[in-house]
Amino acid sequence: MKIEQIHHVAYRCKDAKETVEWYGKMLNMGFILAIAEDHVPSTHEPDPYMHIFLDAGNGNVLAFFELPTKPEMGRDPNTPKWVQHIAFKVKDRDELIKFKDHLEANGVEVLGVTDHSIFHSIYFFDPNGHRIELACPDPAEEEMLGKLDAVKWEMLEEWSKTKKAPKHADWLHAKELGKS
Template structure:
């Protein structure tokens, strides 16, 4: 099997119109299409829905379902709210700062930028409570090569100990990439 890309990623929303308008106005996404049915095509369950699709750039599609007959949506209370999120890439740090200013000018609380060593991010919530991350890459090819090199060993160590391996602690320890000039 050869996966060519993610076709779309779908989440639930409280209100399809409000959600589309948020992503159009705050993140400049184009509203691509809507599908609405009274019956779920795959299961044949009688469950009306509105399914909306937004262009997240480069062929990436973000979709939402509004389900008016289902109980009010919630979140997995056993998972911290910072874990599940949708991360979008922006082209530069200037774009990241401009996005933060735009969001804050629209009364949206924004956390960051947070420096992750290979990218910097800001975080905020959409009207449905989904955590959104905007990330601007700051990495070099050498950084990415080193992270790829140590990934299998880190995963194996984690699998055995459930303690954070230190192979890539340079990402957040403030000392920077070992191969870079200071």
């Protein structure tokens, strides 16, 4: 048995139409389809919803539910905002900068470009409060991924015992922290 790929990832949205329009305008995602029901098919509970699906490229689908009868959306207060996010890959740094400029020109506050060594990222929030990351590979990504692959199990084992960050990959953010 093996998973082939993610079929779709679903989040909640405040307004389905606003979400479709925002993702279309800001990230050039096409609107694939909408499903609306008065009952949840899996649980059979009465609960009207609008379920929208967006094209995130390469067969990846980002979906949202608008739930008008439920209390206003919230966040897990125990999870920092930077943790839970949706990350999308873009071709290269030039494309990343074009998105940054486009987002900022349309009033979206953007954090970054952040250099993670293996990739570079920008961060921003959609109109629903979901954090979005756009990331592009670093030209030396393949070599660095090999170095990370070689220590992943040691790092995981050390973390599971100590709950302290192992130092096997300190080099990843050394430039950012002035240690290069």
